[in-house]
Amino acid sequence: MSEAQLHTHVIRAGSVKENDEQLAGNTLLTDNLWRGAGLALVIILWQIGVNVGWINPFLMGSPVGIAGEAWRLIQSGQLLNDTIATVYATVVGFLAGSILGSICGLLLWFSRSVARIIDPFMVALNGLPKIALAPMIIIWFGSGMFSKIMLAFVATFVVALLSAYQGTHQIDRNLINLMRSLGASRREVFTKVVAPATLPWIISAFRLNIGFALIAEIGGEFISSDRGLGRMIFVAGNLFNLNVVWVGVIMLMIVAIVLYVIVSQVEKRLLPWEKGHK
Amino acid sequence: MNASMAASVTQAAPRGAQGVQRHSVITLDGIKKTFSSPGADAIEVIEDISLDIKQEEFVSIVGPSGCGKSTMFNIIASLLEPSDGSITLRGSDPKCGARVGYMLQRDLLFPWRTIIDNVCLGLEIQGVRKARRYEMARDQLTRYGLADFADQYPNTLSGGMRQRVALIRTLITDPDLILLDEPFSALDYQTRLVLEEEIVSILKEHHKTVVLITHDIGEAIAMSDRVAVMTQRPTSVKKIYDVGLSRELGSCLKARSDARYQGFFDSIWDDLDIQIAGGES
Numbered sequence: 001m002s003e004a005q006l007h008t009h010v011i012r013a014g015s016v017k018e019n020d021e022q023l024a025g026n027t028l029l030t031d032n033l034w035r036g037a038g039l040a041l042v043i044i045l046w047q048i049g050v051n052v053g054w055i056n057p058f059l060m061g062s063p064v065g066i067a068g069e070a071w072r073l074i075q076s077g078q079l080l081n082d083t084i085a086t087v088y089a090t091v092v093g094f095l096a097g098s099i100l101g102s103i104c105g106l107l108l109w110f111s112r113s114v115a116r117i118i119d120p121f122m123v124a125l126n127g128l129p130k131i132a133l134a135p136m137i138i139i140w141f142g143s144g145m146f147s148k149i150m151l152a153f154v155a156t157f158v159v160a161l162l163s164a165y166q167g168t169h170q171i172d173r174n175l176i177n178l179m180r181s182l183g184a185s186r187r188e189v190f191t192k193v194v195a196p197a198t199l200p201w202i203i204s205a206f207r208l209n210i211g212f213a214l215i216a217e218i219g220g221e222f223i224s225s226d227r228g229l230g231r232m233i234f235v236a237g238n239l240f241n242l243n244v245v246w247v248g249v250i251m252l253m254i255v256a257i258v259l260y261v262i263v264s265q266v267e268k269r270l271l272p273w274e275k276g277h278k
Numbered sequence: 279m280n281a282s283m284a285a286s287v288t289q290a291a292p293r294g295a296q297g298v299q300r301h302s303v304i305t306l307d308g309i310k311k312t313f314s315s316p317g318a319d320a321i322e323v324i325e326d327i328s329l330d331i332k333q334e335e336f337v338s339i340v341g342p343s344g345c346g347k348s349t350m351f352n353i354i355a356s357l358l359e360p361s362d363g364s365i366t367l368r369g370s371d372p373k374c375g376a377r378v379g380y381m382l383q384r385d386l387l388f389p390w391r392t393i394i395d396n397v398c399l400g401l402e403i404q405g406v407r408k409a410r411r412y413e414m415a416r417d418q419l420t421r422y423g424l425a426d427f428a429d430q431y432p433n434t435l436s437g438g439m440r441q442r443v444a445l446i447r448t449l450i451t452d453p454d455l456i457l458l459d460e461p462f463s464a465l466d467y468q469t470r471l472v473l474e475e476e477i478v479s480i481l482k483e484h485h486k487t488v489v490l491i492t493h494d495i496g497e498a499i500a501m502s503d504r505v506a507v508m509t510q511r512p513t514s515v516k517k518i519y520d521v522g523l524s525r526e527l528g529s530c531l532k533a534r535s536d537a538r539y540q541g542f543f544d545s546i547w548d549d550l551d552i553q554i555a556g557g558e559s
Contacts (some may be wrong), residue, residue, distance in 0.1 A: 174382060174384065174386055175386055175388065177352075177357050178380075179403070180357065181356070181357065181378060182399065182400045184403045188403060192388075192403075193388070196390040273389050273391075
């Protein structure tokens with residue numbers, strides 16, 4: 001216990017954090033008030049502009065119109081169906097691509113020569129805008145949900161693979177030497193050092209991949225599909241029904257935020273040791 | 279230099295071992311290391327190191343910077359094969375490396391493991407049952423005043439505490455030889471003196487044989503039974519000093535304030551200096 005008192009660092013760090021948290025709570029509240037006020041102002045000015053005739057609702061849509069369409073789409077169940085379809089394809093493709101990609105990237109640690117050989121292909125694939133593959137993938141897998149899942153998969157797989165693989169390269173050589181000196185096998189080095197040390201890289205790839213999966217999925221729906229928010233936006237846009245386009249865009253934003261929050265929560269759960277840094 | 283302060287330069291057995299027949303824990307015999315890479319000239323880092331370290335001895339290796347200390351470290355830790363010569367660790371080949379425990383300047387605690395899980399690392403690899411290894415780890419943590427931190431992550435501890443945890447992690451697997459590579463150089467001066475003292479007494483308590491690799495002459499004199507001074511690269515053993523102040527006086531701090539301390543310091547400094555000047559000409 002005398003050690004604890006000697007090293008006041010721990011105690012001080014704790015109290016500073018408490019103050020920070022209190023401060024953060026207060027700023028968060030005022031920040032949110034300002035955000036809400038700003039948003040309300042824009043919406044009110046927009047509606048006034050439409051009513052007075054400064055803004056053409058045919059080209060821009062109007063808040064009242066958007067609300068009306070949203071209500072109609074919610075009541076008919078179409079919004080829910082389209083959202084479910086989009087979220088389902090995005091999440092399945094995202095999870096499959098990110099998890100498999102991360103596993104492959106981690107496993108590349110075992111073989112430097114395999115990694116070296118496939119490296120240029122991975123870099124080329126990574127640079128390719130994955131949406132360019134959409135026409136092909138739709139031809140192969142049809143215009144249903146499965147082609148959208150595949151698109152999200154392709155868009156996320158390479159990012160996750162490269163990120164995990166790069167993560168394995170950043171590991172402190174000394175940690176691996178320490179394991180060796182303790183008599184650890186290669187498999188133990190992998191499970192006890194390589195995998196946990198790479199986890200922060202994997203999580204950050206997951207975070208990026210939410211965006212990539214959504215882009216690929218919506219892009220796929222634009223090209224050919226029978227349901228989903230992307231299709232809803234695309235069809236409404238062609239009909240110059242800007243209010244419905246807005247409903248779709250807002251819904252997509254909500255989906256993106258929810259997915260992002262989920263990944264952040266998972267991150268907190270999986271990386272408890274990173275808490276002290278924040 | 280004052281003659282009475284002049285260090286005795288011998289290869290005699292350590293003071294602590296007087297009268298007792300102790301066997302060697304590690305014997306380096308004619309170790310050589312040359313790094314060669316295609317298209318470049320081979321670099322000879324270690325010319326010839328022969329050193330015999332007895333049980334429970336504390337030996338420091340001091341050398342000018344760039345003399346290949348980390349190469350020496352890696353060879354003793356069995357992380358690197360010597361180009362020539364042999365290492366014998368308690369009569370057996372140390373290739374598996376499991377019997378040498380080491381501690382570096384950086385504590386190398388795994389940030390994703392709690393303190394107790396860090397301490398358990400070696401036991402886990404040795405296949406000790408979970409309940410048993412937790413029990414052992416808790417005992418040790420309690421003994422060194424770290425029990426309250428068992429379930430914390432390393433980033434909440436100070437540098438000195440982290441080094442203590444690293445030492446416990448090293449000791450708990452009961453290695454025959456403990457290899458220390460500048461374990462204090464990242465710490466502030468006070469913490470360093472405290473930890474020096476603490477580590478020497480812990481290691482003595484556990485009857486450990488220790489090799490300390492350092493560039494800090496004072497640290498080497500304060501802690502060691504013997505100090506081996508190295509030449510500039512390609513390295514060989516220049517002189518071996520029989521120090522033993524901390525063993526005789528029972529404390530590193532007392533060793534630092536002993537009259538003989540400065541004598542050892544000056545001689546070792548001279549040894550290093552000559553080599554540095556020689557290297558530059």
